[in-house]
Amino acid sequence: MRGYSMSLRNVAMNANRVVANPLVFRNSAALVGTTARATFLGTNRFYSDNAKKDASPKEKKVEEPATEEDANLTEDQKKINELQEKYEEKCKESAEYKDRLLRSVADFRNLQEITKKDVQKAKDFALQKFAKDLLESVDNFGHALGSFTEEDLKKSREIRNLYTGVKMTRDIFEKTLKKHGIEKVDPLGEQFDPNRHEATFELPQEDKEPGTVFHVQQVGFTLNSRVIRPAKVGIVKSTE
Numbered sequence: 001m002r003g004y005s006m007s008l009r010n011v012a013m014n015a016n017r018v019v020a021n022p023l024v025f026r027n028s029a030a031l032v033g034t035t036a037r038a039t040f041l042g043t044n045r046f047y048s049d050n051a052k053k054d055a056s057p058k059e060k061k062v063e064e065p066a067t068e069e070d071a072n073l074t075e076d077q078k079k080i081n082e083l084q085e086k087y088e089e090k091c092k093e094s095a096e097y098k099d100r101l102l103r104s105v106a107d108f109r110n111l112q113e114i115t116k117k118d119v120q121k122a123k124d125f126a127l128q129k130f131a132k133d134l135l136e137s138v139d140n141f142g143h144a145l146g147s148f149t150e151e152d153l154k155k156s157r158e159i160r161n162l163y164t165g166v167k168m169t170r171d172i173f174e175k176t177l178k179k180h181g182i183e184k185v186d187p188l189g190e191q192f193d194p195n196r197h198e199a200t201f202e203l204p205q206e207d208k209e210p211g212t213v214f215h216v217q218q219v220g221f222t223l224n225s226r227v228i229r230p231a232k233v234g235i236v237k238s239t240e
Contacts, residue, residue: 185220210238
């Protein structure tokens with residue numbers, strides 16, 4: 001306001017000086033109008049700036065509650081996010097524990113099945129060593145019966161009775177072995193099987209197919225379908 005009063009005084013003094021000269025008066029009048037307009041605009045700017053400064057604290061005061069509300073909402077959202085993360089983490093842990101439990105149950109069941117099979121195998125093949133020792137006795141029965149000839153059986157009744165007794169003993173012995181899972185393998189006339197037979201020699205024969213067993217040197221035995229001694233055989237050799 002002080003600047004505005006001093007400007008008006010200067011304008012009045014200049015007006016008194018140039019009243020006598022019309023040309024100077026016109027220029028002075030234009031200068032006065034311009035100066036007054038500039039002073040008025042500057043004063044309006046001053047008032048408008050002060051009004052903005054005075055109004056800004058009120059506006060800030062009005063906006064503060066909205067900012068606090070947003071902050072409160074943000075804190076709640078943070079808590080929700082934290083709880084959501086914890087929930088997802090617990091869900092992952094639960095799924096992992098469930099997977100471990102299922103795997104443990106499956107492993108335990110597999111272990112049970114394997115244990116049952118091992119126990120059954122132990123029962124089935126517990127006599128394997130003992131059975132192998134008995135096979136020599138079976139072979140001896142075969143050697144004893146093979147020593148008799150048809151002529152000897154016809155000549156002497158005692159020899160025929162001895163032969164019959166030995167044969168009956170061998171048959172009963174073999175039946176007892178079969179009862180416990182030990183069976184004889186006599187592959188005469190069968191195709192050669194490397195899993196059950198052991199080829200000791202080969203000879204060509206025109207009336208038989210190559211690979212056919214035409215001679216059994218020693219019978220084999222199995223224990224519960226497992227070969228404990230392969231049969232020693234002679235097979236037909238291919239002529240090609």
